[in-house]
Amino acid sequence: MVKLSKKEKKQLRTGLLMISPWLVGVIGFTLIPLLLAFGMSLTNYSFLSKFKFIGFQNYITMFTKDPLIWKSLGITFIYAILAVPLQLMFGFLLANLLNQKLRGIVVYRTIFYIPCLIVVVSSTLLWRQMLDTDFGVINYLITRLGIRKVSWLSQTATIIASTVLISLWQSGKLIIINLSGLQGIPTSLYEAADLDGCSKLRQVFYITMPLMTPVLFMNLIMGLIGAFKSFTLIKILTDGGPDNASLVYMLYLYKNAFVNFKLGYANAMSILLFVIVGALTILVFRSSEKWVYYGGE
Amino acid sequence: MKKAFVTVLIGTMAVSILAGCSGSPSPGTTGGQRVTEAAKESGSEKVGGNVTWWTWSTEATDAFTRQIEYVKAANPKLNVDIQYTANADYWTKLPVAIAGGTGPDLYQMTRPSFEMYAASGQAMDLTDIIASSPALSKYLESLSPELRETYQFEGKQMAIPFSVEATAIAYNKDLFQEAGLPDLKEVEDTWTWDDLSELAKQLTIKNSSGETQQFGFYVAADRIPTWEMIWSHGYEMFDTNKETCMLDQPGIAEALQPLIGMYAEGISPSVDVVTSTSGDDMFISGKIAMITAGIWKVPSYSNITAFDWDVVQLPFDAVTGKRISSSNVLGLVVNPNTKNPEATAAALEELVQPDCQQILADSHIYIPALESVRDGYFDRDQPENIIAYKKTLDYIHPNTLTQYIPYAQFVTEYTDALRKAYTGKMTLEDALKAANETINTVMDENKAQFNQ
Numbered sequence A: 001m002v003k004l005s006k007k008e009k010k011q012l013r014t015g016l017l018m019i020s021p022w023l024v025g026v027i028g029f030t031l032i033p034l035l036l037a038f039g040m041s042l043t044n045y046s047f048l049s050k051f052k053f054i055g056f057q058n059y060i061t062m063f064t065k066d067p068l069i070w071k072s073l074g075i076t077f078i079y080a081i082l083a084v085p086l087q088l089m090f091g092f093l094l095a096n097l098l099n100q101k102l103r104g105i106v107v108y109r110t111i112f113y114i115p116c117l118i119v120v121v122s123s124t125l126l127w128r129q130m131l132d133t134d135f136g137v138i139n140y141l142i143t144r145l146g147i148r149k150v151s152w153l154s155q156t157a158t159i160i161a162s163t164v165l166i167s168l169w170q171s172g173k174l175i176i177i178n179l180s181g182l183q184g185i186p187t188s189l190y191e192a193a194d195l196d197g198c199s200k201l202r203q204v205f206y207i208t209m210p211l212m213t214p215v216l217f218m219n220l221i222m223g224l225i226g227a228f229k230s231f232t233l234i235k236i237l238t239d240g241g242p243d244n245a246s247l248v249y250m251l252y253l254y255k256n257a258f259v260n261f262k263l264g265y266a267n268a269m270s271i272l273l274f275v276i277v278g279a280l281t282i283l284v285f286r287s288s289e290k291w292v293y294y295g296g297e
Numbered sequence B: 001m002k003k004a005f006v007t008v009l010i011g012t013m014a015v016s017i018l019a020g021c022s023g024s025p026s027p028g029t030t031g032g033q034r035v036t037e038a039a040k041e042s043g044s045e046k047v048g049g050n051v052t053w054w055t056w057s058t059e060a061t062d063a064f065t066r067q068i069e070y071v072k073a074a075n076p077k078l079n080v081d082i083q084y085t086a087n088a089d090y091w092t093k094l095p096v097a098i099a100g101g102t103g104p105d106l107y108q109m110t111r112p113s114f115e116m117y118a119a120s121g122q123a124m125d126l127t128d129i130i131a132s133s134p135a136l137s138k139y140l141e142s143l144s145p146e147l148r149e150t151y152q153f154e155g156k157q158m159a160i161p162f163s164v165e166a167t168a169i170a171y172n173k174d175l176f177q178e179a180g181l182p183d184l185k186e187v188e189d190t191w192t193w194d195d196l197s198e199l200a201k202q203l204t205i206k207n208s209s210g211e212t213q214q215f216g217f218y219v220a221a222d223r224i225p226t227w228e229m230i231w232s233h234g235y236e237m238f239d240t241n242k243e244t245c246m247l248d249q250p251g252i253a254e255a256l257q258p259l260i261g262m263y264a265e266g267i268s269p270s271v272d273v274v275t276s277t278s279g280d281d282m283f284i285s286g287k288i289a290m291i292t293a294g295i296w297k298v299p300s301y302s303n304i305t306a307f308d309w310d311v312v313q314l315p316f317d318a319v320t321g322k323r324i325s326s327s328n329v330l331g332l333v334v335n336p337n338t339k340n341p342e343a344t345a346a347a348l349e350e351l352v353q354p355d356c357q358q359i360l361a362d363s364h365i366y367i368p369a370l371e372s373v374r375d376g377y378f379d380r381d382q383p384e385n386i387i388a389y390k391k392t393l394d395y396i397h398p399n400t401l402t403q404y405i406p407y408a409q410f411v412t413e414y415t416d417a418l419r420k421a422y423t424g425k426m427t428l429e430d431a432l433k434a435a436n437e438t439i440n441t442v443m444d445e446n447k448a449q450f451n452q
Helices: A006-041 A057-064 A067-098 A105-117 A120-130 A137-144 A156-169 A172-183 A187-195 A200-228 A232-237 A249-258 A263-291 B002-019 B031-042 B058-074 B087-099 B111-119 B127-131 B134-142 B145-150 B173-178 B193-203 B223-232 B250-255 B257-264 B271-276 B279-284 B295-301 B341-351 B354-362 B387-395 B407-422 B428-450
Strands: B049-055 B078-084 B106-109 B160-164 B167-172 B212-218 B288-294 B309-312 B325-327 B330-334 B396-398
Touching: A006 A263, A057 A263, A067 A105, A067 A156, A067 A172, A067 A200, A067 A249, A105 A172, A120 A137, A120 A156, A120 A232, A156 A232, A172 A200, A187 A200, A200 A263, A232 A249, A249 A263, A249 B087, B049 B058, B049 B087, B049 B341, B058 B078, B058 B341, B058 B354, B078 B341, B106 B111, B106 B341, B111 B330, B111 B407, B127 B134, B127 B341, B134 B160, B134 B341, B145 B160, B145 B396, B160 B341, B160 B354, B167 B173, B167 B223, B167 B295, B167 B325, B167 B387, B193 B212, B193 B257, B193 B288, B212 B279, B223 B250, B223 B257, B223 B288, B223 B325, B223 B407, B250 B257, B250 B428, B257 B407, B279 B288, B279 B295, B288 B295, B309 B387, B325 B387, B330 B341, B341 B354, B387 B396, B407 B428
Parallel strands: B049 B078, B049 B106, B212 B288, B325 B396
Antiparallel strands: B106 B330, B160 B330, B167 B288, B167 B309
């Protein structure tokens, strides 16, 4: 144990005091709820009855007796694997397109940003109408093209595709973040590349993308966390149906807590989600040493 | 100086955070006992106070507002604040609030959820309140025994029924005329589910590509009309003690066979469609000839102008010769955490007055539980045969469930089983058996928890 001098102790106390508002927030609103959640996951707490300590029974049930846990995790992973890379590519490509010096480019940037200003519930309800099998405008348009209408909200594959489509439509924030990253790249690099006869495509791969890796890295982390926490879209679109075909993990957690009233079990599910997302985040951070380039290294 | 400033700042923040924490309700006498004592003390003096009333029935806003005005006029000391929450959110918000020691003074209850709330202490025992209230006693005595007893739990009155529902068949009269079929009113008193199926077949029209342009009947994977058919066939979904689910009885699968047949023949929209498209939308747009219609559908169907429509009573079961309609008897429950039990009881006393219940009837939104004022509900031009719902009230079955499984969870398992059977993924017998097993597993877990 390092022994601190009187002066160092005083400095430590002052430092802690200075960061204490943040510390109180983290402890009060993050650490304590996390510990409470873990504690509750060791009980059979329900809104409608008294609870008792049952140890790790909830976790045993999750891993051995509840097939819907694996189904919901599977659906969530599939959604994350599809949605996150597509969101990253879509955001990056659109940002590149919007990073042009064109007349009225501000208007186009605004148009692409507007969807994420609309409240998610309202926009999802609209999409549900548009994706309606019989009355939806999307099926109306595709039948006019001679294609058979699709039941967009009746099978896992089509529901996930619809959800990914809606999430891409709402990726205005990603586009803006990418745009600000692009605008931070010194134009001198592109000028030098032009002078050396480098094609635009090669400039994207050898200048833009390496310098954008910190932004892409941040978007990847946030995208992964967001994908695993996806709830509102599916709740409004299909409520996990039909027959749990679109039951994402967060929705199943919600149903266990507020439909089945099994709060202890729902808390155990939230701890598992915390572990999974934490593990994925650590994995991405570890991998970032290989592919993220911070200028100045 | 800097240190002192920071210390004061942290102290202020800590105080402001702790100020948000509310104290727990003080222990002591039950709500019912407090009301009885207050009633004895006050004698005939009217009790006042603030009462918060939670409901999901936004369609009844006008009626409830007028009822509150009635309460205010009858007792100016009472301030009733009604708060509306969308149905889905209501059932999330309510148990959380009550479990947290807060929540409204008075809240609306739907029949299938009642047992769970009563068994878990989230509803106040109203026995003492009723005993000390001539108005509430008189009201309950004037209800039919079925309605009165449906909100009793272990012999105790735990809620005040205020509205009753019924189910009928709504039909598109124009489509019947075009098909050269007789008006359903002519067969209303004799028809069976097989007759309905036959009529629906004749009313189903496909185009040259084989796509159905018009469906004869809308079958939802829902409690309506399946619970009607099960009860009409002489079966119950739970045993007498409500401790075991009995969906695996062969008679239940037998009762629901007409629906399986209609799906197989394409008379009803497929399950894929009924998941994403509301049956009401399809009926209102003239794509469906017949649909089961709970009384709460009438206000929205009344806006139909494109075609003529009407309602008739449900078909009979071909084997038993009976017909039974499900009924979500709505009730008012007093929150055991209420800080104003006297005012809440006083508000209830005014709400059950015949004149106040008449407001509900005249609004044409809810049929009052009080029979003497019901006629006002049926005094309307559309649908022409609205009296079908009145006749249906003679054979209603309240939607009783069990305390051992939440209503939403039961419905999820039940409707998933129906969908699997409709789509042919499983036979109806196997689907109901699987659902029965799951439901009984949940019930056994919850029984253990209730009895610990």
